[in-house]
Amino acid sequence: MRVQHFSAILLSGLVSATPLACRRGGATPSSAAPSASPMPGTGSGSGSDVDMAAAVLAIMPSSSSCSGAEFPAECRTAEQAAPFIEKACADLSPGECAATVAVIGVESVEMKAKHNISPGRPGQGTANMMMPEFVSEYATSLFGADKVAGKSPDEVLAMVTPDEHNFGSAAWFLTAKCTEDVRASLKTGTDAGWTAYNQDCIGVDGSLQERMDYWTRAKEAFNL
Template structure:
């Protein structure tokens, strides 16, 4: 168990290389999810709590979490993830949930632990510049200006915003072509999505989350 725990900390350090730098910043395609969207999800009738649990195997409990105040179970997170997915297709929703599971070590972290970069966090472990953009979209530039990176991160880590961060990145930072590819629910779509994020989606740990997500969403 101790070895698994330190493996998890290593994973979050590696995972933080994910939404660190999208290779391009295309024109936004939709409004920002996580900013008050309503709805039951992507319209598939998927039981979101069950889907999250299936995608993130350790999300059934927060027992032993290093930061208990940051950890959320599948049951706790499901309503917020459903809202974030309200305007996404099943494939897009599945991909964002898979990404969040990988980046947050099954929702046990809301901030970067290793190497501990200031301001890096949210469920998809965005770098501080993206966190700042996300906060600006939610609250306005005047509310963000002058705050430290960690203070800005604290603005967006409440559950109602935290679990909308991956959907925000997808809709704001990925091209329409990437989104169209994701809607197919294929490995090619997942690979394109990860290319937008700036990482290799074919890496075994990433593919493992995506494979579980495809099953959970019946893709």
């Protein structure tokens, strides 16, 4: 499995692993965040007249607040995350963007964590909870191999968990790791596209009820 899904364990209160040290006391949302605005209705971008903050909140209902979050330094609300997600979706179709937001929702427990909590795998994290080898590839694509070489998995993860990088990880994974056939299927905005994205790209069963629930809300939020 390429992406370790942990939300069911976290929500059931069965987590016993110590959180990764690299994110304790993590950064607060950047004051220089790009402003959220309705997404354009035409062109090659995410392509529908969607208020991203409202869409993220509809997909992740608990993202209205970080009150009571177990890792408050890592938690982000829909309003905080929306500008970064919108930027990440600039070159994606509405179906692709909706799918990446749905994956973020299910993998990060609605943006409550940026690191793997159970089993506490060092170096696993970002908004879509990528495995360490993909985190390393993502960091290399952003900063260059020389900046990543010699760093521990946790140190590499820390490079890509600031908001401007963290919320771009799902879009990066889709464009870097998914085939053109999967992307074409996702662009249809159908359940078949979602299933192919999960099974053939991420390596999980997209028909699982929890994942389908996020996708159903994403379709509605993006008017698919």
